[in-house]
Amino acid sequence: MKWLLLAWSNLGRNRRRTLATLMLTAIGVTGIMATSGFALYTYESLQEFAMRDKGHVILTHPDFYSEQEDFPLQYGLEEAASLQRTLLGDEEVRDTLATVEFSGLITNGDKSTIFLGEGVEPELFQVRGPVMQLNDGRLFGVSEDNTDAQALIGQSLANNLKVGVGDGLTLMSTTVDGALNAIDVVVRGIVSTGVPEMDSRLVMTQIEDAQRLLNSDRVTRIGVYLSDNDDADDYYRQLVEAYPELGVTAWHERAFFYKSVRNLYNRIFGVMGVVILAMVGFAIFNTASMSVMERIREIGALAAMGTRRREILRLFLMEAGLIGGLGSLVGLALAGLLSLGLMVFEVQMPPPPGQTEGYPLQVYWSLQVAWISSALVIALSVLASGFATLKGVRKPIVEALNYA
Amino acid sequence: MSLLRTRQLTKSYHLDEVEQRVLTGVDLELVAGEFVGLVGPSGCGKTTLLNLCGLIDRPDSGQLFWHDRELTGQTQAYLTELRRRTIGFVFQDFNLIPVMSAWDNIAYPLMLLGMSGTEQKERVRSLAEAVGIDTLLDKRPARLSGGQRQRVAIARALAKRPELIIADEPTASLDEDTALTVVELLRDLGRQYGSTVLVATHDARLTRWCDRLIRLHHGHLVHNSTTEGVTAGEVLV
Numbered sequence: 071m072k073w074l075l076l077a078w079s080n081l082g083r084n085r086r087r088t089l090a091t092l093m094l095t096a097i098g099v100t101g102i103m104a105t106s107g108f109a110l111y112t113y114e115s116l117q118e119f120a121m122r123d124k125g126h127v128i129l130t131h132p133d134f135y136s137e138q139e140d141f142p143l144q145y146g147l148e149e150a151a152s153l154q155r156t157l158l159g160d161e162e163v164r165d166t167l168a169t170v171e172f173s174g175l176i177t178n179g180d181k182s183t184i185f186l187g188e189g190v191e192p193e194l195f196q197v198r199g200p201v202m203q204l205n206d207g208r209l210f211g212v213s214e215d216n217t218d219a220q221a222l223i224g225q226s227l228a229n230n231l232k233v234g235v236g237d238g239l240t241l242m243s244t245t246v247d248g249a250l251n252a253i254d255v256v257v258r259g260i261v262s263t264g265v266p267e268m269d270s271r272l273v274m275t276q277i278e279d280a281q282r283l284l285n286s287d288r289v290t291r292i293g294v295y296l297s298d299n300d301d302a303d304d305y306y307r308q309l310v311e312a313y314p315e316l317g318v319t320a321w322h323e324r325a326f327f328y329k330s331v332r333n334l335y336n337r338i339f340g341v342m343g344v345v346i347l348a349m350v351g352f353a354i355f356n357t358a359s360m361s362v363m364e365r366i367r368e369i370g371a372l373a374a375m376g377t378r379r380r381e382i383l384r385l386f387l388m389e390a391g392l393i394g395g396l397g398s399l400v401g402l403a404l405a406g407l408l409s410l411g412l413m414v415f416e417v418q419m420p421p422p423p424g425q426t427e428g429y430p431l432q433v434y435w436s437l438q439v440a441w442i443s444s445a446l447v448i449a450l451s452v453l454a455s456g457f458a459t460l461k462g463v464r465k466p467i468v469e470a471l472n473y474a
Numbered sequence: 475m476s477l478l479r480t481r482q483l484t485k486s487y488h489l490d491e492v493e494q495r496v497l498t499g500v501d502l503e504l505v506a507g508e509f510v511g512l513v514g515p516s517g518c519g520k521t522t523l524l525n526l527c528g529l530i531d532r533p534d535s536g537q538l539f540w541h542d543r544e545l546t547g548q549t550q551a552y553l554t555e556l557r558r559r560t561i562g563f564v565f566q567d568f569n570l571i572p573v574m575s576a577w578d579n580i581a582y583p584l585m586l587l588g589m590s591g592t593e594q595k596e597r598v599r600s601l602a603e604a605v606g607i608d609t610l611l612d613k614r615p616a617r618l619s620g621g622q623r624q625r626v627a628i629a630r631a632l633a634k635r636p637e638l639i640i641a642d643e644p645t646a647s648l649d650e651d652t653a654l655t656v657v658e659l660l661r662d663l664g665r666q667y668g669s670t671v672l673v674a675t676h677d678a679r680l681t682r683w684c685d686r687l688i689r690l691h692h693g694h695l696v697h698n699s700t701t702e703g704v705t706a707g708e709v710l711v
C-alpha cells in the first residue's frame with residue numbers, strides 16, 4: 071500500500087510527461103475500443119441482415135447447394151407446407167418462409183431482359199422486417215386475395231422496361247418438364263435492395279405464381295426464423311439431427327458478405343490494434359527510461375538504505391501499471407462518450423462497395439473488448455517499463471550515487 | 475566489542491588502462507557506540523573506504539568482519555538485508571526522496587523493516603523532536619533549508635536504531651553554525667541509540683566532537699588515536 075502511494079507520488083514528479091503518456095495510452099485504448107466497437111457493430115448488423123435475409127436455419131434438398139440443377143426445382147423440397155407446420159411446433163421458431171427461386175425473361179411487349187425471380191410468401195415482409203426499400207406502390211399484404219398475379223420489381227428494372235405501378239409485364243421461364251411457360255403479372259411495387267445488380271434483375275412474385283410458372287409444387291428452400299438470435303446454433307444442431315434426409319444449413323454458411331467483411335475487418339483492425347499497442351509500448355518505454363535516468367541517484371540512495379532491487383523495480387512497474395490503468399480507464403470513458411455521441415448525433419457512413427445505401431456509423435462499447443484491451447495495455451506498460459528500467463535499477467550503488 | 479573490522483582492504487580504480495590504487499591495505503576496527511572521524515586530503519579515498527564499510531561496494535582484496543563474522547563472498551542480497559537492518563546513511567547532499575514528506579522520509583527505513591504504524595509514529599515523532607524539525611514533518615524536502623534537510627536525513631539514518639551510521643561529509647553543504655549543530659546532533663543521538671558513527675570530513679572544527687580520529691594517507695590509515703592532541707592543522711593535511 072505504501073509502495074503504491076509512493077508510486078502514485080512519483081507520477082506527480084513530471085506532471086506534463088505523465089499526463090502526455092497517460093493521454094497517449096488513453097487514446098490508444100479509445101482507438102482499440104472504437105475500431106473494434108465499429109467492427110462489432112458491423113458484424114452484428116451484417117449478421118442481423120443475413121439472418122433476416124434467409125432465416126437462421128435454411129432447409130433445402132440435400133444436394134441443392136452442392137449440385138447444379140438440370141431443370142428448375144430439380145433439387146427442390148416436396149411437401150413444404152406440412153414441413154413448415156411441423157417446424158412451427160417448435161417453441162424457438164417464430165416463423166418459417168418458403169421461397170421459390172427462378173429465373174427467365176421479363177418483357178413489356180417491346181423489350182425483354184433477364185430477371186432473377188423469387189416466389190415468396192406474403193408475410194415475408196412482416197417476418198423479415200425492413201430489408202429493402204419500397205419506392206412506389208405496395209408490398210405484398212397477408213390477408214388479401216388477389217386474382218391477378220402481381221410482382222414487385224427492382225427500381226432499375228422498372229426504369230429499363232419503362233413501367234410503373236399498375237403496368238403489366240410478362241414473365242417467361244422453363245417449366246420442370248422442359249416446356250416454355252409464361253405468366254402475366256401486374257407491377258404492384260417498385261423496390262430498392264441497395265445492391266445495384268439486384269435492382270436491375272429482381273422480380274418478386276407470390277409463391278403460388280412462381281410455382282404455376284414452373285409447373286411444380288416444390289419450393290427451393292424454407293427459411294426458419296427464430297425468436298432469439300442466440301438460439302441459432304443450438305437449433306441448427308437440433309435440425310441437423312431431426313432431418314438427416316434434408317439439407318440443413320446454418321445462416322452463416324450462406325452469409326458470404328458477412329464472412330468476407332468479417333475476415334477483412336479482423337485483419338485491418340487487428341493490424342491497427344497491434345500498431346496502437348506498439349505505440350503505447352514505446353511511449354511507456356520512453357517515459358520510464360527518462361524517469362529512471364533522472365532518478366538514478368535516488369535509486370542509489372534507496373538501495374544503500376537496504377531497499378531490495380526487486381522492490382525498486384516493482385516501484386517503477388507500479389508507476390507504469392498506474393499510467394496504463396488510468397490511461398485505460400480514461401480511454402474506456404472516452405470510447406463510451408464516443409459511442410453515446412454517435413447514438414445522439416447520427417453520422418452517416420458512405421455506402422459499402424457494391425451497395426447504394428449508406429448506413430449510420432455506430433460504435434459498440436463492448437465489455438469484453440474493454441477487459442482485453444485494458445489488460446493488454448497494462449501488461450504492455452509494465453513490460454515496457456521493466457525493459458526500460460532494468461538497467462538503471464541494476465547499476466552498482468556507488469555508481470548510481472555518483473551519477474551526475 | 476568489535477562491530478566492524480577490516481583487514482588489508484585494497485581498492486583500485488581503472489581509468490583508461492591506468493590503474494589508480496586508492497586503498498592499499500586498510501586495517502580498521504570500529505567498536506560499538508563510538509563516534510569516529512575519518513580525515514585526510516581530498517581524493518585520498520575517504521569516500522571509497524566509507525563505501526566499503528557501508529557495504530555498498532566491494533574491496534578488490536582484503537577482508538571485512540561484521541561482529542567478527544566474515545563478509546567476503548557474501549551475496550548482494552545478504553549485504554542488502556544487513557544494510558536494511560543495521561546500517562544508516564547520511565549523505566553529503568542529503569539524498570532525501572523528493573516526493574515524500576519529511577515524515578515519510580524518516581519513516582521509510584521503518585517501512586522497509588515492516589514496522590507497525592503506531593511504532594513508526596512514535597519513533598518519527600520523538601526523532602523529529604530530537605533533531606528539532608517536529609513542525610516541519612508534513613513538508614517535502616524542496617520546502618526545507620539545507621540544515622533542515624540534513625536534520626531529516628539524520629533522523630532517517632537513526633530511525634531504525636542502526637548499529638552503524640555512515641556519514642560522508644554530512645556538513646559540506648551546510649554553513650558553519652548549522653554544520654556544528656548537525657554534527658553535534660549526530661553524535662548525541664548516535665550515543666543515545668548506541669550507534670557507531672563513522673563520519674568522513676574536511677572540517678577541522680568538527681573533529682573535536684569525535685571520540686577517535688583516523689587519517690588516510692597513501693592508501694592506508696596512518697593516524698589512529700583519540701582526538702586529544704590533534705590540531706586543526708594536522709587534520710587538514
Ligand SMILES: Nc1ncnc2c1ncn2[C@@H]1O[C@H](COP(=O)(O)OP(=O)(O)OP(=O)(O)O)[C@@H](O)[C@H]1O
Nearest residue numbers: 487488489494496515516517518519520521522523
Ligand atoms: N568511480 C571512480 N572511478 C575512477 N576513479 C575514482 C572513482 N571514485 C573515486 N575515484 C578516485 O579515487 C580517489 C579517491 O576518491 P574518493 O572519492 O574516495 O576520495 P575522497 O577522499 O572521498 O575525496 P573528497 O575528500 O574530495 O571527497 C580519487 O583520486 C578519485 O579520483
Ligand SMILES: [Mg+2]
Nearest residue numbers: 520521522642
Ligand atoms: Mg569523498
